[in-house]
Amino acid sequence: MNPIKEREPQIIVTTPIPVIDFHTFMVGDIVAKQAVADRISSAIQEVGCFYLSNSVPQTLVEQVFAQAQSFFALPDEEKNRVKLAPGTSRGYVARGKERVLLEAFNFGLDIATDEAGVTHQRFGEPNRWTEDQREFRQVLLEFFTTCRDTSFSILQALAIALKLPESYFTDFHIERNFNTSINHYPSVSRPLSPAETRFAEHTDYGSITLIFQDETAGLEVCTNAGEWIAAPYLPGKVLVILADLMQRWTNDKFPATKHRVPLPSKFPTNPRYSIIYFESPDYDAEITCLENCLEENATPNYSPIRTHEYINQVATGGYTSEKK
Numbered sequence: 001m002n003p004i005k006e007r008e009p010q011i012i013v014t015t016p017i018p019v020i021d022f023h024t025f026m027v028g029d030i031v032a033k034q035a036v037a038d039r040i041s042s043a044i045q046e047v048g049c050f051y052l053s054n055s056v057p058q059t060l061v062e063q064v065f066a067q068a069q070s071f072f073a074l075p076d077e078e079k080n081r082v083k084l085a086p087g088t089s090r091g092y093v094a095r096g097k098e099r100v101l102l103e104a105f106n107f108g109l110d111i112a113t114d115e116a117g118v119t120h121q122r123f124g125e126p127n128r129w130t131e132d133q134r135e136f137r138q139v140l141l142e143f144f145t146t147c148r149d150t151s152f153s154i155l156q157a158l159a160i161a162l163k164l165p166e167s168y169f170t171d172f173h174i175e176r177n178f179n180t181s182i183n184h185y186p187s188v189s190r191p192l193s194p195a196e197t198r199f200a201e202h203t204d205y206g207s208i209t210l211i212f213q214d215e216t217a218g219l220e221v222c223t224n225a226g227e228w229i230a231a232p233y234l235p236g237k238v239l240v241i242l243a244d245l246m247q248r249w250t251n252d253k254f255p256a257t258k259h260r261v262p263l264p265s266k267f268p269t270n271p272r273y274s275i276i277y278f279e280s281p282d283y284d285a286e287i288t289c290l291e292n293c294l295e296e297n298a299t300p301n302y303s304p305i306r307t308h309e310y311i312n313q314v315a316t317g318g319y320t321s322e323k324k
Contacts, residue, residue, distance in 0.1 A: 036157060245307065
């Protein structure tokens with residue numbers, strides 16, 4: 001007889017961030033879609049973000065993390081062969097100033113070299129791949145495509161929640177030149193100065209962001225009430241946060257989610273990995289306040305602005321909020 005193996009204790013993680021099953025939205029009728037969309041809207045307005053289950057397959061996410069660990073374990077010389085060039089957004093990002101304790105690899109839609117520059121978009125450029133890591137490229141591109149499809153469904157849910165045509169937001173994301181970043185936070189052996197952090201408080205500039213984490217804790221989000229809370233790793237779940245342009249679109253009804261990755265209090269730390277999928281509207285899209293997000297006789301909190309104008313202002317430090 002084979003001995004009966006005792007079950008390992010299951011770790012139950014509780015969080016005030018709502019967890020929403022996305023399966024019924026993907027396969028259901030309009031009534032089912034409306035129900036999920038309403039839950040998403042409530043989560044955004046009550047907390048500020050939400051987790052989705054049954055969206056991106058966990059097996060694929062685990063493959064990306066495995067590839068990430070292999071890539072970041074390469075010698076610096078090899079990683080620097082695909083280093084991000086000045087003025088570009090694709091490739092390896094070496095650990096920067098000592099106050100930001102991470103390195104990254106950025107990629108997106110895989111376009112041919114002769115297609116680069118067809119649009120003025122910052123992300124309209126080829127990816128930079130290592131020559132001898134074919135599986136790395138294959139897995140990451142499969143992941144990118146899956147996230148792109150999932151994010152479009154999320155945009156459809158947001159449109160339904162706001163009583164708009166289902167394709168309202170996706171029609172502003174036709175070019176699909178989105179960006180994905182794989183982050184590696186190396187282990188830290190001793191306490192550092194208060195000025196140092198893994199990633200400082202910020203919001204993202206686009207429409208929505210999907211965040212995938214490993215078991216190492218660290219991510220925190222700021223709720224609509226102004227309270228910083230942990231956004232823990234939940235197996236099989238993806239954290240969805242809103243970004244700046246969605247906040248402008250909805251006149252603050254769907255506010256951008258502040259988030260950060262502070263240094264932990266215990267040392268030495270474990271290395272941490274995360275995968276971030278950023279979605280932004282087409283660069284020429286004009287982001288104008290939705291009429292059904294305005295109270296009667298009210299005026300918009302923000303003036304209309306094109307995506308690339310907003311991004312350029314933020315990137316150059318020239319943006320100041322005109323919120324009234």
